[in-house]
Amino acid sequence: MTKPTTVLITGGAGFIGSHTCVELLGHGYEVVVVDDYSNSSPRALDEVQKLAGRPLTAYQADLRDRGALDAVFAAHPIDAVIHFAAKKAVGESMRIPLDYFDINIGGTTSLLRTMRAHGVHKLVFSSSCTVYGSSDATLLGEDEPTAPTSPYARSKWVCEQLLADTCDRYSEFSAVSLRYFNPVGAHPSGRIGEDPRGVPNNVMPYMTQVAVGRLERLSVFGSDYPTPDGTAIRDYIHVVDVADGHRLAAERLDDAPGLRVFNLGTGVGASVLELVEAFSQACGKTLPYELTDRRPGDAIRAVADASKVAREWGWQPKYDLAAMCRDAWRFQTLNPAGYDRAAGPTNDSARTAQEV
Ligand code: UFG
Numbered sequence: 001m002t003k004p005t006t007v008l009i010t011g012g013a014g015f016i017g018s019h020t021c022v023e024l025l026g027h028g029y030e031v032v033v034v035d036d037y038s039n040s041s042p043r044a045l046d047e048v049q050k051l052a053g054r055p056l057t058a059y060q061a062d063l064r065d066r067g068a069l070d071a072v073f074a075a076h077p078i079d080a081v082i083h084f085a086a087k088k089a090v091g092e093s094m095r096i097p098l099d100y101f102d103i104n105i106g107g108t109t110s111l112l113r114t115m116r117a118h119g120v121h122k123l124v125f126s127s128s129c130t131v132y133g134s135s136d137a138t139l140l141g142e143d144e145p146t147a148p149t150s151p152y153a154r155s156k157w158v159c160e161q162l163l164a165d166t167c168d169r170y171s172e173f174s175a176v177s178l179r180y181f182n183p184v185g186a187h188p189s190g191r192i193g194e195d196p197r198g199v200p201n202n203v204m205p206y207m208t209q210v211a212v213g214r215l216e217r218l219s220v221f222g223s224d225y226p227t228p229d230g231t232a233i234r235d236y237i238h239v240v241d242v243a244d245g246h247r248l249a250a251e252r253l254d255d256a257p258g259l260r261v262f263n264l265g266t267g268v269g270a271s272v273l274e275l276v277e278a279f280s281q282a283c284g285k286t287l288p289y290e291l292t293d294r295r296p297g298d299a300i301r302a303v304a305d306a307s308k309v310a311r312e313w314g315w316q317p318k319y320d321l322a323a324m325c326r327d328a329w330r331f332q333t334l335n336p337a338g339y340d341r342a343a344g345p346t347n348d349s350a351r352t353a354q355e356v
Contacts, residue, residue: 003251004079004122006030007074010063010111011084012056013040015194016126016183017049018090019243020082022192025052025208032076033058034069035085039197039341047191063107065115070121073118080250082121083111084335086155090130090297093152094103103349104155105162121170121342122253124246127177129235131157135298141305142179142261150297160261167258174257176249179306181235181265183242185324186331193331194239195338203272204236204279204324208332211283218287218328222294226338235265235299238327250313265304266317275321282325 007024011017012033017040024031025048033056035044045058057076063085086104087093093100108125115123132140133147148154150345160177167173186193189301197217209215223230231316245264270278280287309315319327 006032006076006078007250008032008034008078008081012035013037013042013044014084016239016242018044019187019239021048021056021248021338022052023243023247024052024186025056025071031056033073034061035155036060043339044192051189052189064110066110069110069114071289080248080253081115081120084126088152090150090152090200091295093150094297097151098206100151100155105158105316108159108162111340121172123175124249125159125163125175125177128153128156129162129179129181129302131179131300139267139303139305141202142263142308145353154239159278163283164259171257174253175259176253177259177261178245178249179261179263181237181238181302182243183199184236185238185319187240188327189338190334191331193328203275204328207279207287208328212332212336218289219292220289221292221298227271227275228302229271232298233269233271233303235269235303236321236324237264237266237294239315241317241319247317248313252313259307263304263306263307264309265306267306269303270321278321279325296322332342
């Protein structure tokens with residue numbers, strides 16, 4: 001395997017992107033970020049650089065802006081790309097499906113075209129367990145038939161097909177699609193974490209904001225599922241493990257041509273009520289919640305068969321649910337209002353693409 005030297009991270013200021021930046025900087029890579037900050041803050045990149053003790057270069061741009069993207073590729077000797085930038089909320093995607101197709105699929109197409117134009121052929125793609133849909137399987141392996149049930153999931157599924165077709169047509173291309181389950185938690189330092197704009201769609205940031213009093217109580221979506229306590233089951237995985245998985249995937253891109261798919265999960269499921277209990281333990285107070293209707297598009301259960309990545313790459317997650325809750329809570333405690341939204345992009349961490 002050849003280690004890439006300069007890695008472009010799209011969506012690098014976001015939740016998983018920022019943790020992956022820390023991971024790559026810590027392993028000696030040069031990191032270039034493209035992010036439009038539509039659901040992230042450039043402040044996260046300030047914290048990333050302080051944590052890693054090394055600089056990165058960041059550009060504010062929408063991936064669908066081919067001119068902006070082209071300028072970024074022209075300015076850096078990019079060896080590989082890790083592609084996170086996308087919209088990612090199941091419920092929201094049911095309301096605004098065309099935005100999901102436009103941003104997620106359009107952004108990926110634009111990125112692939114620009115990569116081709118600049119002779120960059122290695123990509124790690126941020127996919128999702130939601131491509132499996134509402135399967136009855138106890139553990140979801142990579143061979144499980146895909147059956148996406150929401151526009152968000154379908155957008156990820158389509159992007160995987162785009163990658164497969166691109167790899168088929170251009171034999172120099174190699175791609176790894178990481179289907180991760182539910183990334184939660186935060187960097188153990190508490191300096192970076194999940195800070196979505198507006199009311200959180202995902203359960204963990206919602207819980208942390210309830211715990212600091214920014215929100216009143218958690219709505220548990222659905223208590224009549226055919227599960228032991230009636231609430232939906234997910235495979236929560238620590239974001240630092242997910243970031244580490246991306247670093248390894250980038251290093252394994254040369255192992256084989258074409259598109260390869262790997263799950264990133266723990267193989268351990270937790271219901272929403274079990275998560276509430278674990279989080280209550282971590283924050284030292286009982287989290288207020290109410291049982292409400294199911295959320296359209298939600299799967300009953302999504303737990304990984306995580307054996308392929310262990311077998312082929314010798315990779316395993318290190319953190320358990322208690323650590324995920326502890327670290328998410330630490331980030332929220334240290335940043336009760338999240339990253340400072342009042343301030344605009346800072347000079348040292350964010351330049352507009354036009355300034356290239
Ligand atoms: N949930 C609630 N209340 C909430 C939010 C969520 O009960 O306020 C429940 C959901 O119904 C689901 C579970 O908590 O049963 C997890 O929901 P999330 O919204 O946190 O995550 P999803 O399983 O919907 O997964 C989505 C994407 C994944 C992504 C994940 C984390 O499909 O690709 O969010 O970002 F990894």
